[in-house]
Every structure is written in C-alpha cells, then in structure tokens.
Amino acid sequence: MRYLTRRLGLFVLTLWAALTVNFIIPRVMPGNEASAVLGTFHNANPAALRALEIQFGVNVHQNVLVSYFQYLGNCLTGQFGVTAQGVPVFTEIASKLPWTLGLVGVTTVIAFLIGTLAGVVSAWYRGGWLDGILPPFLFIVSTVPVFFVGLLLIYVFAVKLNWLPLGGNYTIGTTPSLSLSFIWDVLKHAILPGLSLVIVTAGLWVYSMRNNMITTISEDYVKTGRAKGLASRRIMFDYAGRNAILPNLTGFAMQLGYVLGGAIVIEYLFSYPGLGYLFYTATTDHDLPLMQGLFLFYTVAVLVCVLIADLLTAVLDPRTREA
Amino acid sequence: MATGATVPEIAVTDAADVAEVRTEPRRVARAVLRNRKAVAGAVILLVAAFVAAFPGLIAPDNPLATTYPQNAGPSSAHLLGTTQIGQDVFSQLIWSTRLTLVVTLIVSLIATFVSMIVGVSAAYLGGVTDRVLMVVTDVFLILPVLPLLILLAAYLPPGVTSLTIVLCITSWAFQARQLRSQGLSVRNRDFLVAARVRGERPLYIILVEIVPTMTSLLAASFFSLAVYVVGFAAALQFLGLGNSGELMWGTMLYNAQQAAALESGNAWWALAPGAAVALLGAGFALMNYAFDEIGNPALRPVRKRRVRASA
Numbered sequence: 001m002r003y004l005t006r007r008l009g010l011f012v013l014t015l016w017a018a019l020t021v022n023f024i025i026p027r028v029m030p031g032n033e034a035s036a037v038l039g040t041f042h043n044a045n046p047a048a049l050r051a052l053e054i055q056f057g058v059n060v061h062q063n064v065l066v067s068y069f070q071y072l073g074n075c076l077t078g079q080f081g082v083t084a085q086g087v088p089v090f091t092e093i094a095s096k097l098p099w100t101l102g103l104v105g106v107t108t109v110i111a112f113l114i115g116t117l118a119g120v121v122s123a124w125y126r127g128g129w130l131d132g133i134l135p136p137f138l139f140i141v142s143t144v145p146v147f148f149v150g151l152l153l154i155y156v157f158a159v160k161l162n163w164l165p166l167g168g169n170y171t172i173g174t175t176p177s178l179s180l181s182f183i184w185d186v187l188k189h190a191i192l193p194g195l196s197l198v199i200v201t202a203g204l205w206v207y208s209m210r211n212n213m214i215t216t217i218s219e220d221y222v223k224t225g226r227a228k229g230l231a232s233r234r235i236m237f238d239y240a241g242r243n244a245i246l247p248n249l250t251g252f253a254m255q256l257g258y259v260l261g262g263a264i265v266i267e268y269l270f271s272y273p274g275l276g277y278l279f280y281t282a283t284t285d286h287d288l289p290l291m292q293g294l295f296l297f298y299t300v301a302v303l304v305c306v307l308i309a310d311l312l313t314a315v316l317d318p319r320t321r322e323a
Numbered sequence: 324m325a326t327g328a329t330v331p332e333i334a335v336t337d338a339a340d341v342a343e344v345r346t347e348p349r350r351v352a353r354a355v356l357r358n359r360k361a362v363a364g365a366v367i368l369l370v371a372a373f374v375a376a377f378p379g380l381i382a383p384d385n386p387l388a389t390t391y392p393q394n395a396g397p398s399s400a401h402l403l404g405t406t407q408i409g410q411d412v413f414s415q416l417i418w419s420t421r422l423t424l425v426v427t428l429i430v431s432l433i434a435t436f437v438s439m440i441v442g443v444s445a446a447y448l449g450g451v452t453d454r455v456l457m458v459v460t461d462v463f464l465i466l467p468v469l470p471l472l473i474l475l476a477a478y479l480p481p482g483v484t485s486l487t488i489v490l491c492i493t494s495w496a497f498q499a500r501q502l503r504s505q506g507l508s509v510r511n512r513d514f515l516v517a518a519r520v521r522g523e524r525p526l527y528i529i530l531v532e533i534v535p536t537m538t539s540l541l542a543a544s545f546f547s548l549a550v551y552v553v554g555f556a557a558a559l560q561f562l563g564l565g566n567s568g569e570l571m572w573g574t575m576l577y578n579a580q581q582a583a584a585l586e587s588g589n590a591w592w593a594l595a596p597g598a599a600v601a602l603l604g605a606g607f608a609l610m611n612y613a614f615d616e617i618g619n620p621a622l623r624p625v626r627k628r629r630v631r632a633s634a
Contacts (some may be wrong), residue, residue, distance in 0.1 A: 010458070010461055010462070013462060014461070014462045014465045014466065017462045017466070018466060021466075022474075025474065025475070026478070099577070108444060123352075136360075136612065139608070139612065140609070142604070143550050143554070143557065143605060143608040144601045144604065145553075145554040145597070145600050145601055145604060147557070147558060147561055147576065148597035148598065148600060148601045151594055151597045152594070152597075154585055155590050155593075155594060156587055159585055161585060164588060165629075181623065206510055241474060243554050245425075254465070255463070256469055257466070257467035257469075258467075260467055260470070261470065261558075262465060262466055264469055264470070264473070264562070265561065265562065266559050268562055269580070280562055281468065283477050283564060284563055286477070287554065288477075291477060293474075294470060295467075295470045295471065295474045298467040298470040299465075299466060299470075301467075302465060302466075303392065306465060313455060321548055
C-alpha cells in the first residue's frame with residue numbers, strides 16, 4: 001500500500017501548505033487582518049482594532065510560532081473565524097455551497113462524458129475525418145476563456161433572443177418551493193452558466209483520452225479481442241477504452257480546481273449566488289477572513305476529490321497497488 | 324493544462340540516435356514551417372506583435388481621452404462605439420494589446436525557465452533533491468489556481484507588477500512535471516555519460532547538455548503557459564483584481580461589466596476585448612499543439628501510411 005500512503009502524505013502536506021499560505025500572507029503583507037477589516041470602515045479606533053485583533057487571532061504582541069499553532073488548532077477544530085459582517089465564515093460558505101455544487105457537479109459530469117467519448121471515438125478512427133476535426137476543435141474551444149463564452153451566450157440568448165434570463169439563480173420575488181414552475185425557473189437560470197462551463201471544460205478530457213486510447217489500442221489484449229472476433233464496439237469500450245480511462249479518472253479530480261476557478265468567473269458574470277460569487281464579493285469588500293476561508297474550502301474540496309480518485313485508481317488498477 | 328501530475332510518464336523510445344537529438348533546434352525550425360497549425364498560430368502572434376508595437380498606426384485616437392460622445396454605438400468615427408465615459412473602444416482595444424502581450428510573454432518566459440530548472444534538476448540530480456522538488460511541485464499542482472491567484476492578488480497593490488508576480492508563482496508546476504519526465508528519458512544517454520566522465524559540473528550538464536535536447540518540449544511548455552497566462556490575467560482583471568486604469572483587455576472587460584455594457588446596448592465594449600483574449604489564446608494554443616506534435620511523433624495525424632502507435 002505504498003501508493004496510498006504516498007498519496008495520503010501528499011494530501012496532508014498540501015493541506016498544511018494551504019493553511020500556511022493563509023497564515024503567512026496577512027503577515028508578510030503590510031497591515032494585518034484586523035486593520036484591513038477596519039480599513040473598510042473609516043473610523044478605526046484603537047479599542048475596536050484591539051477587539052478585532054483578538055477575534056481574528058492576529059495578536060501583534062504574541063510570538064509568531066504560538067499564534068501559528070493556535071491558528072492550526074483553530075482550523076482543525078473547524079473554527080475559521082467570522083466575516084467582516086460578523087457571520088461565521090463556515091455558515092456563510094455552507095449557505096452558498098448548494099448552488100455551486102449543483103452547477104459545477106452537473107456540468108463537470110456532462111463535460112467529462114462528452115470529452116471522454118469524443119476521445120475514445122477519435123482515437124479509434126485515428127486519421128479519419130472525425131479525428132481530424134473533433135480533438136483540435138474541442139481543444140481550441142477549451143482554450144477560449146470561459147468569460148468570453150459566457151459573454152457570447154448572454155449576448156445571444158439573453159440580450160438578443162431574450163430566451164433565457166441574464167443572471168441570478170431564480171426570478172427575484174418568487175419564493176423557493178418544490179413546485180414544477182419553480183424548478184423550471186431554477187433550471188432556466190442555470191442553463192447559460194452551465195453551458196459555458198461545459199463548453200470550456202469538455203475539451204480538457206478529449207486530448208488526454210485520445211492519447212491514452214492510442215496507446216492502449218496497440219496493446220496485445222486488444223489484438224486478442226480482435227482475434228476472438230469480438231464486435232469492434234465491444235473492443236473499443238470494454239477493452240481499450242476501459243483501460244485508457246484510468247489516467248483521465250485521476251485527471252478528473254485534478255481538473256476540479258480548474259473547473260472551480262471557471263465557476264468563480266461564471267458565477268460573477270451571471271451574478272449566480274454560489275461560492276464563486278461570494279468569493280468575488282469578499283474580494284471587493286476586502287473581507288479577508290471570508291477569502292481565506294473560501295481558499296481553504298476550495299483546497300480541501302480538490303484534495304478530497306483527488307484522494308477519492310486515488311482510491312478508485314488503486315481499486316481499478318492493480319499495477320498502482322504494487323508500485 | 325492537460326491532466327496534471329498523474330499522467331503516466333511518457334518514456335521516449337531510444338530510436339533517435341545521439342546525432343539527431345543534438346541537432347534538434349534546426350530540425351524543429353524545419354518542422355514548424357511544415358506544420359499548418361504552427362503557421363496559423365504564428366500568423367496570429369505576428370499580427371498581435373505588430374499591433375502591440377505600432378498601435379498608433381491602427382488606432383490614432385487617444386485611448387484614454389474622454390472627449391467623445393458617451394455610450395455611442397459603432398460608427399465610422401468609432402468603429403466599436405464609445406464607453407460610458409466617452410472613450411473610443413476600438414482605440415482602447417488596440418492600445419491594450421501591448422501591455423497584455425508584454426505581461427503574457429514575461430510571465431511565460433519566467434515560468435518556463437523556473438519549470439525547466441526544477442524539472443530538469445529533479446530528473447538529473449535524482450534522489451532526495453528529486454523527491455523534495457516533486458513534492459513541492461505536486462502541492463502547487465493541487466492547490467486550486469484561481470482561488471490562490473485571487474487571494475494573493477487581493478493582498479498586493481493592484482497593477483501589472485502584482486499580476487506578473489502572482490501568475491509566475493502559480494503557473495510553473497505542471498510544466499516542471501512534464502520536463503522532468505523528458506529529463507528522465509535522456510538521463511542515461513551516452514552523451515550525458517560522456518559529459519559526466521569529462522567531469523563537467525551538474526549546472527553545465529543541465530543547461531548545455533540536457534536542455535538543448537528539449538527544444539520542442541520547452542517551446543510547447545512556453546506556449547501552453549502563454550495560453551494559461553492570457554486567460555488567467557484577463558480573468559483576474561475581469562474580477563476586479565487589476566488596476567482598471569491600465570490599458571489591458573482584462574481591465575476593459577471589467578469596466579464594461581461594471582457598466583453593464585452587454586445589456587445596455589453597448590455589446591462591443593465587452594465582446595471585443597473578450598474576442599481579443601480568445602484569439603490571442605488560440606494563437607498560443609495552436610503553437611502549443613503544433614510543438615506537441617513536433618516533439619511527440621505519436622500524436623501527429625496519420626496521413627498515408629498507418630504507423631503503429633507506441634507512445
């Protein structure tokens with residue numbers, strides 16, 4: 001199980017690095033959190049500053065190492081401080097999480113399926129017309145910045161055609177309920193941001209899937225499949241595709257950070273009130289505890305997904321267990 | 324920006340003999356001219372370079388002057404209309420090319436250099452150095468890029484210097500992994516053994532002996548970093564983490580978004596800089612794609628003869 005220990009080690013190390021980045025940044029930059037928060041109000045009085053310093057654990061008179069371990073302890077026990085508005089960071093994140101989870105979760109799965117399938121098919125017909133068009137097309141599209149895709153979609157479908165809403169998560173004034181009309185309203189608001197994310201992320205899987213597939217197609221077990229006279233669709237998916245998908249599976253988790261980044265931009269563009277939009281408002285308000293909490297949350301989310309992917313790889317690919 | 328650290332390391336077959344490896348720069352130059360994607364990418368980049376060098380020839384209007392009619396639609400006087408405070412959008416677009424291109428090239432160059440040093444040193448020196456360098460690389464690979472960029476940028480004074488710094492810090496890791504894989508594949512070649520026997524220092528071996536064998540991979544790294552930098556710089560500025568007084572495409576996008584340009588009938592103000600970012604990114608991406616093909620023949624489109632793929 002050396003493979004899993006190694007991956008677990010990386011998990012802990014990255015988490016520690018993210019925590020430390022969070023700890024160091026406010027200290028090497030001019031001012032500290034409390035004075036930065038107070039800077040947003042213009043009447044900084046020393047007593048208020050002191051109170052905030054205690055609240056954020058930024059004690060200038062305390063040994064740095066002591067505050068560092070205090071901070072690590074706070075984070076491990078789930079105390080991430082409060083936002084500039086006085087709401088616990090954790091509560092704030094939890095309240096916006098479902099919107100981002102829905103948007104990113106669904107679009108990532110759709111994009112993964114489209115991209116992987118395109119990779120399998122174009123590698124199978126390597127050199128054919130499909131292979132000449134599909135991978136380069138999806139690859140080029142995936143390099144188009146997500147905000148440009150979003151801007152175009154808004155311009156065409158919301159401004160010109162007026163088919164779909166400009167932004168938001170549901171029509172202002174409607175009360176959330178489980179009625180069909182409300183669900184349809186929510187879906188309508190999610191189509192354009194979701195589509196933007198699918199368009200730019202589907203291409204991420206094509207290229208690697210095609211290349212993995214090209215490698216597996218020349219393996220002996222594929223030849224065996226052919227010799228046994230199996231249908232080529234069976235060989236394509238069950239023999240070559242199944243083995244080629246392994247690296248993509250780990251890639252899936254690694255790309256999550258990228259997808260979450262895209263979601264920040266898209267949520268801002270569409271005023272979609274998820275974590276990304278929260279991150280944007282946190283930066284404009286200079287709400288440092290909230291920004292740090294969000295950064296930490298994103299890191300943990302990616303790490304957990306990478307770990308799950310690693311476990312899956314270990315289950316699916318016996319070679320990693322021996323290495 | 325493909326799948327990250329977990330892509331299986333590609334072992335290059337030892338078919339190419341030493342002589343061929345060592346004359347690679349000239350071979351690469353010839354291969355570029357024969358590759359259609361490279362030619363298309365080069366045309367886009369040359370046009371961008373020309374616009375960046377001589378913006379005044381194309382757009383004589385002062386991009387910062389606020390003397391024109393406000394929020395006007397496209398006309399012969401203002402090809403893409405004017406902004407809410409009466410600036411010429413076309414002129415802003417053209418003049419923004421310079422700073423956008425300069426930041427992209429500087430960050431990509433620095434990050435390529437860092438990833439080359441990290442990747443090749445890890446491969447060549449091996450042992451503890453390799454392990455430490457790769458753990459650091461993996462940590463940077465996993466940390467979510469945009470949140471980290473936002474966090475870093477929020478603490479620095481807004482402007483191109485901060486932008487350059489934060490992009491350099493966050494961008495080198497993936498290429499370092501790739502260059503390490505390539506470094507491992509040449510590590511035990513005869514010419515390196517010869518250099519070691521001659522008693523050359525490690526730095527000399529890395530820079531003079533190993534690096535020249537990776538020209539096409541380094542070029543591919545540079546261009547793939549440029550794709551990344553163009554997009555992320557614009558995204559950061561779009562999110563309001565730039566200096567909106569600096570003429571760059573990202574800050575144009577931010578200003579347009581703040582003025583709700585799309586909805587208020589001034590769509591070109593937002594769409595034009597977006598398209599410019601996309602086009603420049605496509606230029607770099609085409610070059611990246613081409614250099615990947617040049618460096619790894621297994622990826623080339625098969626034309627007449629069906630070649631057995633063994634990447």
